[in-house]
Amino acid sequence: MFSAADACRRALLALTLLAAAGCASVPFDYPKQSSVAVPRDAATPLGEQAAGWEAQHGSKxxxxxxxxxxxxxxxxxxxxxxxxxxxxxxxxxxxxxxxxxxxxxxxxxxxxxxxxxxxxxxxxxxxxxxxxxxxxxxxxxxxxxxxxxxxxxxxxxxxxxxxxxxxxxxxxxxxxxxxxxxxxxxxxxxxxxxxxxxxxxxxxxxxxxxxxxxxxxxxxxxxxxxxxxxxxxxxxxxxxxxxxxxxxxxxxxxxxxxxxxxxxxxxxxxxxxxxxxxGKIKPAVAETSLYTDTPDKLSTDVGNIDHAILVQEMVRRMRAAEKEIVIVTPYYIPQQAGAELIEEILAKGVRVVVVTNSLASTNHVAVHSGYARYRKRLLRAGAEFYEIRADAIGEENDWGKQPEQITLHSKATTIDRDTVFIGSLNFDPRSIFINSEMGLFIDSEEIGSRFTEELGRGLAPVTWKVELDENDKLRWTFDDGNERLVVHKEPGASWWRRFQVGFYRLLPIESQL
CATH class of the missing domain: 3.30.870.10 (Endonuclease Chain A)
Incomplete structure (x- = not known):
């Protein structure tokens, strides 16, 4: 008969061997050759177009x-x-x-x-x-x-x-x-x-x-x-x-x-x-720069912001905002530092709008639990929240399809209507601290204004506006000009999803979302 101590030691040994096998089976030492991008060739159709563009527009x-x-x-x-x-x-x-x-x-x-x-x-x-x-x-x-x-x-x-x-x-x-x-x-x-x-x-x-x-x-x-x-x-x-x-x-x-x-x-x-x-539409023209994290970010301790190149640039630009910031992100979990940043920006009189998924539209319920923790706090500070209406499908696409549900996956930010960010960055701990990200900052008043205005016009048919009522309770309003709905609990979400949010909020997982 084995004692409890023997069983424990055997279990620990098995886990140790499993860990060693897991690490050893990843062949990071497999030989490979370094390479770099093939230089652009002006003799190719795309290379000719690119060379012609740069000759006419310079760095834009x-x-x-x-x-x-x-x-x-x-x-x-x-x-x-x-x-x-x-x-x-x-x-x-x-x-x-x-x-x-x-x-x-x-x-x-x-x-x-x-x-x-x-x-x-x-x-x-x-x-x-x-x-x-x-x-x-x-x-x-x-x-x-x-x-x-x-x-x-x-x-x-x-x-x-x-x-x-x-x-x-x-x-x-x-x-x-x-x-x-x-x-x-x-x-x-x-x-x-x-x-x-x-x-x-x-x-x-x-x-x-x-x-x-x-x-x-x-x-x-x-x-x-x-x-x-x-x-x-x-x-x-x-x-x-x-x-x-x-x-x-x-x-x-x-x-x-x-x-x-x-x-x-x-x-x-x-x-x-x-x-x-x-020629019915032509490309927009603007100074555009890439900001990307490097693999170094993935080898440093989680929470070390030194290698979070993209996030540092985003924060710098947001702090410099004078009028308005519009954030479009499928996952919004600001955490304490991010909430304080938004409050600081709002205190300067800058408008802050956040467009994100509702509980019904999100593909990650656990993420919504992290977002929900900060929603009322930032509403009280003056932020505006719009959540995607999961059943706001609209017309058929070119495939002839009309999906059953819509989920926001876009990652875009506009600052003072003269800067647009498009990239892979979500406003959540995983993007900010854990994973590597990249994106483009497009600096153009014309593009920024048009993008922000089109986004604003498109919100009513597809989003719920989230507000606090006279009793400091959350209220969701849908008003597309033809129909007006007001609800006081997560719209379109099943009881099971609401239960999951409550459960996830009890777990210490926010830093991993």
């Missing part, structure tokens, strides 16, 4: 906003069709669905034309892609690296055995072709981000950008690509049938040849791309 960027998922997917596929020299893509999530398949197919077709493809993907929310990535990486022009990988043997047990490392993630999102044009914003690669999923629409925003700032985006990509945390997909010795690469290639050719209708053709014929081709 060309910017096209993309709120439609159809437009966003179409822009990626079109850029992949014309890529000649290089494709550099960096994402937090790539899913094995139709959007992921179209994207992977575009990468393969670009590589077949001779473009050098580098794909960098964070490991935590892209499970099941190893085989597909291994097949793609069999192409001589494609390299794929997994950022901060989890153990393949124990995967999510890495959070128990190596939490300090596994908890730090690369949330950056960028897509650059021929070092001439980039897409930056909040979208990952998956059906819900491009409005293909009929169950939910992730309302998102990105910018297509050309100009000198593309070089900054490429430099930022290189830093992550060459980080010791970026591990080649070959290191994991996946048992993949690389001969399937030819099958994929043939399927892509068939899709491109036969697509008179369907997803591919619909994306390439999106309204935005049609209007750009016809």
């Amino acid at each position: 960027a060309a910017l096209v906003g993309m709120s439609s998922g159809v437009d966003a997917l179409g822009a990626r596929l079109r850029l992949l069709e014309v890529a000649q020299k290089s494709v550099d893509a960096q994402y937090f999530i790539i899913k094995k669905d139709r959007a992921g398949a179209l994207f992977a197919g575009g990468l393969l077709a670009a590589a077949d034309r001779g473009a050098q493809v580098r794909l960098l993907v964070d490991d935590v929310f892209s499970p099941g892609v190893d085989e597909a990535f291994t097949i793609l990486a069999a192409h001589p022009n494609i390299e794929i690296r997994i950022f901060n990988p989890l153990s393949r043997s124990f995967r999510y047990l890495s959070y128990l055995t190596d939490f300090k490392r596994a908890n730090r993630r690369m949330h950056n999102k960028s897509f650059t072709v021929d070092n001439s044009m980039s897409i930056v914003g909040g979208r990952n690669i998956g059906e819900e981000y491009f409005e293909l999923n009929p169950a939910v629409k992730f309302d998102d925003y990105e910018v297509l950008v050309m100009g000198e700032v593309v070089g900054q985006i490429s430099d930022g990509f290189d830093v992550f690509w060459n980080s010791e945390l970026a591990v080649p997909i070959e290191a994991f010795e996946n048992r993949a049938d690389v001969s399937r690469l030819d099958d994929w290639r043939e399927q892509i050719r068939e899709v491109q040849q036969e697509q008179q209708t369907g997803l591919y053709a619909t994306a390439l014929n999106s309204s935005l791309l049609r209007d750009l081709r016809s």
Whole structure:
């Protein structure tokens, strides 16, 4: 018979061995070569456009906003069709669905034309892609690296055995072709981000950008690509049938040849791309700069702000605001320091508006519990809150789909209507302290005013305005001019969601949200 002490010692030994196995199975020492972005070539179609733009506009960027998922997917596929020299893509999530398949197919077709493809993907929310990535990486022009990988043997047990490392993630999102044009914003690669999923629409925003700032985006990509945390997909010795690469290639050719209708053709014929081709809309022009964290942020203690490059710049600009700040974020948890910052800004007479998810629309109930803790406090200080109405769907998109629910996923901030931020940054502890983030600051009174005004006009049909009533209780009001509703509990949320919020508020998890 074993004693309780023996059982305890055996359990501790098992956990120790598990931890050692989890750490040892991540091949960070796998050999790899450093590389940098392929220089822009003015002889390529995109390079010629970029060179011509810079000759005319100097350091200012060309910017096209993309709120439609159809437009966003179409822009990626079109850029992949014309890529000649290089494709550099960096994402937090790539899913094995139709959007992921179209994207992977575009990468393969670009590589077949001779473009050098580098794909960098964070490991935590892209499970099941190893085989597909291994097949793609069999192409001589494609390299794929997994950022901060989890153990393949124990995967999510890495959070128990190596939490300090596994908890730090690369949330950056960028897509650059021929070092001439980039897409930056909040979208990952998956059906819900491009409005293909009929169950939910992730309302998102990105910018297509050309100009000198593309070089900054490429430099930022290189830093992550060459980080010791970026591990080649070959290191994991996946048992993949690389001969399937030819099958994929043939399927892509068939899709491109036969697509008179369907997803591919619909994306390439999106309204935005049609209007750009016809000249109906033209790119906006503005000084634009990239701010990005580096992998160093992920190796320092959580809470150390020294390497939070993007957050430091955001705070600096917010403190300098004189009139108005509008924050659009799916997850808003200011914590004590952030709440004090907003109170300080409000005390100067600066208007602060926060647009975020309601309890009914959020895809992370635990996050809402952290947000709810600060809502009344900031309302009393004078902040304005608007929460997305989950059932405010509107018209069908270009796919002919009308999702059942809307969830805010955009990350945008305007300051004094002359600065717009678009990027990956959420206003929550995970983005601020734990993960790496990136984004563009666009400095233009014309763009800032137009963006803020359009945002303001669009709030009424899709949001609840949150206020305090005469009894200091929360009140939600919906008023789109045709209908007015007033409720006194989280609108549209089930009792189960409300119960979860109450439960999560009891747990000491705010710093991880």
